Amino acid sequence: NAGVTQTPKFQVLKTGQSMTLQCAQDMNHNSMYWYRQDPGMGLRLIYYSASEGTTDKGEVPNGYNVSRLNKREFSLRLESAAPSQTSVYFCASSEPGRLGSPLHFGNGTRLTVT
């Protein structure tokens, strides 16, 4: 099984450009998440979708939008990229009905905004 698949793996943008990070999971999980990882700051939640049809802001949502396209897919959009959005982005999924369900992560997208 592929698990959680993120694309692209690397991306370089100029300030002001837009892009969409794609994420798909094949584990039939209800919940999906987007995190960003910056040195010394751990993983911070950008947005999450508890179930198909719902999305909620996390800790650092400014500058991002999300779409839960269906149960499998959850995309993250940067409308006007800024250098402060240079980071590693992780998509993850879990089964929220079970407290012990861990997050399953994609391999990450390394984004650089110049």
Place this chain on the structure above:
Amino acid sequence: AQKITQTQPGMFVQEKEAVTLDCTYDTSDQSYGLFWYKQPSSGEMIFLIYQGSYDEQNATEGRYSLNFQKARKSANLVISASQLGDSAMYFCAMRGTSGTYKYIFGTGTRLKVLA
């Protein structure tokens, strides 16, 4: 609000020795879950171990064990018989049950195993 604190930015351990990575948490939820993840230099996030707040016994998974002290709100990861491949970043995370499904993470501890 929920919070995870990892106070050790970096740790060194000699190969074959045991090491404890600290994690303290804060939550008002009665029921919650605690998780540890490993992130090697290749960047992927690997789930290691889970402890539920109502679990009576400390969780163990192979060489990993979780020293759970509920009254102190601590969930320290113990790695026994360290191996060179254990060199990585380690993250503690928590999920509560108060109506949301958010997982929050600490800032991580970078472990270096010395030969």
